[in-house]
Amino acid sequence: MQTDNLELKKLVYLYLMNYAKSQPDMAIMAVNTFVKDCEDPNPLIRALAVRTMGCIRVDKITEYLCEPLRKCLKDEDPYVRKTAAVCVAKLHDINAQLVEDQGFLDTLKDLISDSNPMVVANAVAALSEIAESHPSSNLLDLNPQSINKLLTALNECTEWGQIFILDCLANYTPKDDREAQSICERVTPRLSHANSAVVLSAVKVLMKFMEMLSKDLDYYGTLLKKLAPPLVTLLSAEPELQYVALRNINLIVQKRPEILKHEMKVFFVKYNDPIYVKLEKLDIMIRLASQANIAQVLAELKEYATEVDVDFVRKAVRAIGRCAIKVEQSAERCVSTLLDLIQTKVNYVVQEAIVVIKDIFRKYPNKYESVIATLCENLDSLDEPEARAAMIWIVGEYAERIDNADELLESFLEGFHDESTQVQLQLLTAIVKLFLKKPTETQELVQQVLSLATQDSDNPDLRDRGYIYWRLLSTDPVAAKEVVLAEKPLISEETDLIEPTLLDELICYIGTLASVYHKPPSAFVEGGRGVVHKSLPPRTASNESVESPETAPAGAPSNEQPDVIPTQGDLLGDLLNLDLGPPVSGPPLATSSVQMGAVDLLGGGLDSLMGDEPEGIGGPNFVAPPAAAVPANLGAPMGSGLSDLFDLTSGVGTLSGSYVAPKAVWLPAMKAKGLEISGTFTRQVGSISMDLQLTNKALQVMTDFAIQFNRNSFGLAPAAPLQVHAPLSPNQSVEISLPLNTVGSVMKMEPLNNLQVAVKNNIDVFYFSTLYPLHILFVEDGKMDRQMFLATWKDIPNENEAQFQIRDCPLNAEAVSSRLQSSNIFTVAKRNVEGQDMLYQSLKLTNGIWVLAELRIQPGNPNFTLSLKCRAPEVSQHVYQAYETILKN
Numbered sequence: 001m002q003t004d005n006l007e008l009k010k011l012v013y014l015y016l017m018n019y020a021k022s023q024p025d026m027a028i029m030a031v032n033t034f035v036k037d038c039e040d041p042n043p044l045i046r047a048l049a050v051r052t053m054g055c056i057r058v059d060k061i062t063e064y065l066c067e068p069l070r071k072c073l074k075d076e077d078p079y080v081r082k083t084a085a086v087c088v089a090k091l092h093d094i095n096a097q098l099v100e101d102q103g104f105l106d107t108l109k110d111l112i113s114d115s116n117p118m119v120v121a122n123a124v125a126a127l128s129e130i131a132e133s134h135p136s137s138n139l140l141d142l143n144p145q146s147i148n149k150l151l152t153a154l155n156e157c158t159e160w161g162q163i164f165i166l167d168c169l170a171n172y173t174p175k176d177d178r179e180a181q182s183i184c185e186r187v188t189p190r191l192s193h194a195n196s197a198v199v200l201s202a203v204k205v206l207m208k209f210m211e212m213l214s215k216d217l218d219y220y221g222t223l224l225k226k227l228a229p230p231l232v233t234l235l236s237a238e239p240e241l242q243y244v245a246l247r248n249i250n251l252i253v254q255k256r257p258e259i260l261k262h263e264m265k266v267f268f269v270k271y272n273d274p275i276y277v278k279l280e281k282l283d284i285m286i287r288l289a290s291q292a293n294i295a296q297v298l299a300e301l302k303e304y305a306t307e308v309d310v311d312f313v314r315k316a317v318r319a320i321g322r323c324a325i326k327v328e329q330s331a332e333r334c335v336s337t338l339l340d341l342i343q344t345k346v347n348y349v350v351q352e353a354i355v356v357i358k359d360i361f362r363k364y365p366n367k368y369e370s371v372i373a374t375l376c377e378n379l380d381s382l383d384e385p386e387a388r389a390a391m392i393w394i395v396g397e398y399a400e401r402i403d404n405a406d407e408l409l410e411s412f413l414e415g416f417h418d419e420s421t422q423v424q425l426q427l428l429t430a431i432v433k434l435f436l437k438k439p440t441e442t443q444e445l446v447q448q449v450l451s452l453a454t455q456d457s458d459n460p461d462l463r464d465r466g467y468i469y470w471r472l473l474s475t476d477p478v479a480a481k482e483v484v485l486a487e488k489p490l491i492s493e494e495t496d497l498i499e500p501t502l503l504d505e506l507i508c509y510i511g512t513l514a515s516v517y518h519k520p521p522s523a524f525v526e527g528g529r530g531v532v533h534k535s536l537p538p539r540t541a542s543n544e545s546v547e548s549p550e551t552a553p554a555g556a557p558s559n560e561q562p563d564v565i566p567t568q569g570d571l572l573g574d575l576l577n578l579d580l581g582p583p584v585s586g587p588p589l590a591t592s593s594v595q596m597g598a599v600d601l602l603g604g605g606l607d608s609l610m611g612d613e614p615e616g617i618g619g620p621n622f623v624a625p626p627a628a629a630v631p632a633n634l635g636a637p638m639g640s641g642l643s644d645l646f647d648l649t650s651g652v653g654t655l656s657g658s659y660v661a662p663k664a665v666w667l668p669a670m671k672a673k674g675l676e677i678s679g680t681f682t683r684q685v686g687s688i689s690m691d692l693q694l695t696n697k698a699l700q701v702m703t704d705f706a707i708q709f710n711r712n713s714f715g716l717a718p719a720a721p722l723q724v725h726a727p728l729s730p731n732q733s734v735e736i737s738l739p740l741n742t743v744g745s746v747m748k749m750e751p752l753n754n755l756q757v758a759v760k761n762n763i764d765v766f767y768f769s770t771l772y773p774l775h776i777l778f779v780e781d782g783k784m785d786r787q788m789f790l791a792t793w794k795d796i797p798n799e800n801e802a803q804f805q806i807r808d809c810p811l812n813a814e815a816v817s818s819r820l821q822s823s824n825i826f827t828v829a830k831r832n833v834e835g836q837d838m839l840y841q842s843l844k845l846t847n848g849i850w851v852l853a854e855l856r857i858q859p860g861n862p863n864f865t866l867s868l869k870c871r872a873p874e875v876s877q878h879v880y881q882a883y884e885t886i887l888k889n
Helices: 006-020 026-035 042-053 061-075 078-094 097-101 104-111 116-134 144-154 161-171 177-192 197-211 220-233 239-255 274-289 294-304 310-326 328-343 347-363 371-375 385-398 405-413 423-436 442-453 461-473 477-484 500-507 512-518 571-578 606-610 642-647 786-795 812-823 873-888
Strands: 664-667 675-684 687-696 708-711 735-740 754-760 763-769 800-804 827-831 837-846 850-857 863-868
Touching: 006 026, 026 042, 026 061, 042 061, 042 078, 061 078, 061 097, 061 104, 078 097, 078 104, 078 116, 078 347, 097 104, 097 423, 104 116, 116 144, 116 161, 144 161, 144 177, 161 177, 161 197, 177 197, 177 220, 197 220, 197 239, 197 500, 220 239, 239 274, 239 500, 239 512, 274 294, 274 310, 294 310, 294 328, 310 328, 310 347, 328 347, 347 371, 347 385, 371 385, 385 405, 385 423, 405 423, 405 442, 405 664, 423 442, 423 461, 423 477, 442 461, 461 477, 664 763, 675 763, 786 827, 786 850, 812 827, 812 837, 812 850, 812 873, 850 873, 863 873
Parallel strands: none
Antiparallel strands: 664 675, 675 687, 687 735, 708 754, 754 763, 800 863, 827 837, 837 850, 850 863
């Protein structure tokens, strides 16, 4: 501890922090050194000492910390002061009474007026943290003078400092609209910041203070225009950030739809968006739908309804119905779109369409009943309770217009006890309606359903409804008619808006987890900390929102998880239905633009590694990935001795082209009427191709070749038609290189790298399957920087780690590194531990999945140990096979 070497001192202090909890008596012996280091001429050592003392959570040590901390809070060096500010918050967490008695809180308040912006930011962060655990104390006593100081510091802070200051500003209530406008003008430049958390914090401040501005002000209109571009920019980030941005935009659009009313196009779904992003975009599209843009929205929704993803298609069909209810002028067009979809006879589309048409009938009675005949044709295909119930409601409601209504309802009655409660209740009501409209023909039917509901059922809701109808019908049929056939109130599109007071509270939490869950913090934060309920400042003018847009159910967070690869369906059926025309050639995907499949790679682990960022303050409101995708062991201890990766030289090999396996026979001639196909896969300079050799072993000429792939795990598809320029004569062979891309339909295959192919010629269509080596999907920008590698390795749960043995490989570490690099497996760092060479490597697949590896090589031993970590563990086995293939050939 007495050493002058700063790096060594850091290491010793780190050791002390870890072991102080288990051996507090030993830790107290180090106090003198800390006190001495707090007087050191080097500011880095002074800061290190005070930071370490704050991290040692031992009561006996805290009383010794007070004097050095007091000196450091008034230190001449701003680096020491900013570290001391954070230390006050840590000390308050251990012993709140001590901090108050020693007057540290007043010193902390004085630091808000400090000349150094980072000191101001850390003081604000510390006070906010303390205030959060003591909601009643008025620690952050903000006034126009202190606000002015914060706004001045805002321009010169680091991004984390800016977030702390903006969050603090959001808790301030200006005294009038002029002050609110002045603050907005000074916060607006933050909207163009590169960090999305800063942008969202700035949006939060502006959304809150706009409440106080009159809508007649020119500035109000200017501010609305300035808010749109940063929100749109957030949608070009990776999917996890997009999701967080979309959940926040969902709230903003409900509060002030005018901000994004001209930006409909950015919410159109891209083919490669994960499902959770698609569903969120769909929701916002409906909220922004208006008479001006309904035509393009409907065209887009109709396109989505022909997608392959069932959940997304269902939501798109629902959305068409919501448009009809929201924009009356579009209802007719929506109904005809729904009828077109019903004609496709795709089961789930038909069922979803019937459910939404029921709602359209509720909104516009006696307007579109001409479509009932079409609906009745699809009666037999309905197997979902909601669709069956909707159809029964339609038949009962319009029984007088349907000639065979009694037969239709009777057909449902045959399996009455097997139906779900929803269908049984609907059927009971529909038959009673039918009886009241056509009493003579349906007396027997109504008695049958009433006895089924009252005598043979054990569901209390069904029995009670049955008895009520029975008594109504037997005592007073006229009253029964008035009750059962009464006018129904029209439904409105506002059913799923978030309740206004909750919406106002959520606007105050933009950029935090509450805005992603759409729930106030009190609903999901447990523990002793009091959660303060926030609300928007009172309006100074009538600022009610112009139009109330549509939204997701209050408090129902969209927990759809991003599936890395969708699950397998009826593959043979898919292949048999292949349309073997020329493929639709999507543009080959530039590897650098591949969407990140992994969750926030930084994982919050980077700031503490950098050494000079505020730690232990709960971190800024950094945007989080979708709720269920947050890694479980955030901030787990560093494993595998990775923490000193930074000092290492990285082993970098030379680029010599990815390994290509020799051609193998994929389709023997005897199985393909004389056509033999052999081939292999290659990757060169970012392009994947399938190198084929076609041999004609038949007695006739072969022409008109075409090829198509089935859906597969990584979306491999031909990027161009299969070009065989001349007819293939008997005993002749032709070599073809078929370019591939990865923008095809995705479905998880078993095994993962299975590819099913159909080839057509003038004789017949032939099917075969082959396994492609995974290394053709390793992209050229797969080298992760070291700090991100370290943070990601810690971030991926340990249960995702897989170990493999590579046997009989005579290469040394340099040769291994060089050979793997030529196949896009990059060595991030290399070190030697007890005579073993350790290579830390990263690679990235075309769909954005990162795989991290640790390869242990014992010089002279031909057996290597490979450890792989990945967020999609099913990939690991195939990555190991790629290592084997590359190193042994």
